[in-house]
Amino acid sequence: MPATSPMSPAVSPDVCAIDFGTSNSAVVVPAGTGMTLVPLEDGQSTMPTAVFYLAEGPGLQNLPRLYGRAAVASYVEGTEGRLMRSMKSALGSGLIDQPTDIGASRSVTFADVIASYLRHLRSLAQQHAGRELTRVVLGRPVYFVDGDPVRDAQAQAALEDAARSVGFQEIAFQYEPLAAAFDYEAGITEEQHVLVADIGGGTSDFSVVRVGPQRRERLERRDDVLANHGVHIAGTDFDRRVELTSILPELGYGALGPAQEGRAAREVPSGVYFDLATWHLINTVYRPQRVFELRAMKGDYADPVQHQRLMKVLNDHLGHELLGRAEAGKIAVAAGGDADIGLPLVERGLSVRLTQAQAVGALHEDIGRIVTAAIETAALAGLAPERIDALYFTGGSTGLKLLTDRLAAAFPSARAVHGERLASVATGLGLYARRRFHA
Structure with a gap:
């Protein structure tokens, strides 16, 4: 990330930005006068957008789950349970509030899964930053749903609701391709x-x-x-x-x-x-x-x-x-x-x-x-x-x-x-x- 110029305003310390991707996710938090990527898993700054709900072992009523590479590894190893991936694609669809089976006679909605993953990202970011993060910029595609402005607005609202439910109080959105271009635009x-x-x-x-x-x-x-x-x-x-x-x-x-x-x-x-x-x-x-x-x-x-x-x-x-x-x-x-x-x-x-x-x-x-x-x-x-x-x-x-x-x-x-x-x-x-x- 380019260094912050001397004339750039200082960023508020309670801010983070989340790229909640279809395949992988990443988070940045303030560091000095700029922003820095958070190491999310195994020291890496990106983590697979994946949640694995365990269907064996103690405490199943508490929905024990794994995230990221650990989630994918459990699925590959054949652990009993349900792997949830590409849940971002449920935004704007009728699936978002429908229960889906995760094994052991339990079910969750995709809204629950997305909120759970965002809560995990926020927790990791707060541990790294050493403070509570209450404001967030979330990336979004240009269109969650092509050719349907009503469903597209519903998709963003559902993602905002999920972010608010995990503790973010002020939420802004930016288009992902624009965000990708900002680095180039700076020069x-x-x-x-x-x-x-x-x-x-x-x-x-x-x-x-x-x-x-x-x-x-x-x-x-x-x-x-x-x-x-x-x-x-x-x-x-x-x-x-x-x-x-x-x-x-x-x-x-x-x-x-x-x-x-x-x-x-x-x-x-x-x-x-x-x-x-x-x-x-x-x-x-x-x-x-x-x-x-x-x-x-x-x-x-x-x-x-x-x-x-x-x-x-x-x-x-x-x-x-x-x-x-x-x-x-x-x-x-x-x-x-x-x-x-x-x-x-x-x-x-x-x-x-x-x-x-x-x-x-x-x-x-x-x-x-x-x-x-x-x-x-x-x-x-x-x-x-x-x-x-x-x-x-x-x-x-x-x-x-x-x-x-x-x-x-x-x-x-x-x-x-x-x-x-x-x-x-x-x-x-x-x-x-x-x-x-x-x-």
Whole structure:
């Protein structure tokens, strides 16, 4: 975060800013004359937006729960309970006040889940700041609900109610793409059009934002968001493609069954492989009935070793580990060159090689759709690609060079700027909080 200038007003000490994200969240609090990110979990300044409600053990009536990486780890390990993710998407929908089952004959509403998570963030921020925090700036998308202003207003009101219920007394909102652009805006000397590319785990979101030194200190900036668009393709889709391309063929994906007289060999059924490559479906393949059915399919494989490897993954619950190896391979290739993906948990000495050509082939279609969405966003703002002055990259998946290079090529006049991948929005919200709640 840029240092506060000598002329900037001092920020009120009871303020924080929260990026309550779909996949990850972050918080900033005052520090000296500026704002600083709060270490939320394991010393890291971002935390998965996840709550895991335990359904076994003592005190279930008190709704014992885990947050962030601990929540995700419990789910992956198969602990009895219910993992809640992407609860931000319930805002503005009829789900917000509907009870949802969390096991052991208990239920909560999504409003309760969101409030619980915000309370946890506030508690961590107060521990770090050493004081009570009663005022907050919350990030929000340009549209919680596209094309429905009434439901969009209801979504913001529901988030405000949740924040108020956990102890915040004064609440302000700022648009997330604007917040991401504030960091870039601090260093420019003339008005520009910036395409903010926020590409995370589940979605690729684009906004055309007007920034400039004359606009910097304005508190109301809604009219500076000129267009907003996106697609539901992002990091988890990339990992899925890479796993299907490189790892799962070793377990039989795309393989043929035994040849039979008078009939061509048929491909091994692929449903289990698509489930193994989809994060939220992996645990479904461990269910006893599913394992029983897949064990009985041994005769469908021409190569019994492939079936043996598949059953090893199912019996030892290695699905999330394989997807993690695929993600690591993707990141290694993105840094340049090829990558070896070791699979000794499946079979001693087993590894696969992911080449850059394979990665490009696997991701070409998805990246193409993302680039198309970016160009469409500029068109919605009435701008040709050549009139975009800067590309501002934020979100975890913008570390993928294959993607950012394709986007840069689509906007040849734009300066490519990389913000903090997981904390740019929170950083920008902190800049706004300093202006909005000065002492």
